[in-house]
Amino acid sequence: MARAKLDLRAFQQELATRLVSKTVAQVESSRLGFASGGEQWLVRLADVGEVIAVPPLASVPHTQAWFLGVANIRGNLYSVVDLAGFLDREATVLAPQNRLVLFGARTGDLRAGFVVQSVLGLRNVGALAPAPPRVGAPAWHGQRWVDADHGAWQEIDLTRLARDPAFLCVGA
Numbered sequence: 001m002a003r004a005k006l007d008l009r010a011f012q013q014e015l016a017t018r019l020v021s022k023t024v025a026q027v028e029s030s031r032l033g034f035a036s037g038g039e040q041w042l043v044r045l046a047d048v049g050e051v052i053a054v055p056p057l058a059s060v061p062h063t064q065a066w067f068l069g070v071a072n073i074r075g076n077l078y079s080v081v082d083l084a085g086f087l088d089r090e091a092t093v094l095a096p097q098n099r100l101v102l103f104g105a106r107t108g109d110l111r112a113g114f115v116v117q118s119v120l121g122l123r124n125v126g127a128l129a130p131a132p133p134r135v136g137a138p139a140w141h142g143q144r145w146v147d148a149d150h151g152a153w154q155e156i157d158l159t160r161l162a163r164d165p166a167f168l169c170v171g172a
Contacts, residue, residue, distance in 0.1 A: 031155065033120035034101065037089030040153045041116070042123060042145065047158040049104035054080075054094055054115055060170075065091065067170040068115065071100070076111060078102065079170070083114040086167065092117055107158045128153065140164050 031042035032051070057069040057080055066085030070077045080100060085091040092098060092115055102113035128145035131152065142155030161167055 029125050031123045031125060031153075032101070033123045033153065034099070034116040035118045035120055036092070036114075036116040037084035037087045040120065040151060041083075042125075042142075042153050042155040043101065043158055044155075045122065047104050047106050049102035049113075051099050051101050051119060053096075054098050054100045062172050063170045064172055071113075073102070079110075079112040081112065081114040081167070081170075083116055086114070103158055103162055107162045110162045112162070123147075123153065138164065138166075140167075 030045040032045050032048055034041050034043075052073070055071045055073060057071050059069040060067065063069075064085075066082045068080045068082050071080050072078075082092045094115070097118050098115050099119050100113045100115055101119075103110055125143075125145065128147055131144040131146045133141065133144050134154075140157050140160035142157040145153040145155065147153065
């Protein structure tokens with residue numbers, strides 16, 4: 001009888017471990033999709049701190065046009081970048097559908113985020129096909145993907161973007 005209890009416990013433990021590993025695998029294959037600068041982008045879900053409506057911003061003089069300012073988010077100041085402007089595309093005109101994608105803890109200690117035109121939801125990279133990288137792409141470009149409708153998606157490596165000198169140099 002005691003053996004049956006031990007086996008049941010082992011079975012329950014194994015089942016719990018498998019469920020957790022499945023969840024981890026799902027998170028690792030999940031990407032947050034969004035539109036910015038006329039393109040579709042992806043970031044690892046695990047690298048995103050949060051996605052929120054764009055809060056009020058305090059402008060900072062003598063900075064790049066794409067640096068929108070700083071925002072107070074729950075008592076912490078975050079640098080806010082217009083991703084489209086940073087990409088040398090037409091600047092984002094702030095609207096209710098815009099979202100602020102905050103860098104997560106896995107990307108380092110940078111308290112920053114970028115404004116996107118709209119969030120397109122979660123994408124599973126298992127349903128996407130790898131595509132060749134763009135020639136001359138910056139180091140923070142990750143894998144390029146194509147969906148079933150032949151739509152292109154460019155992945156952003158947030159850890160590399162958080163260390164990119166051009167991204168960090170906001171002074172004009």
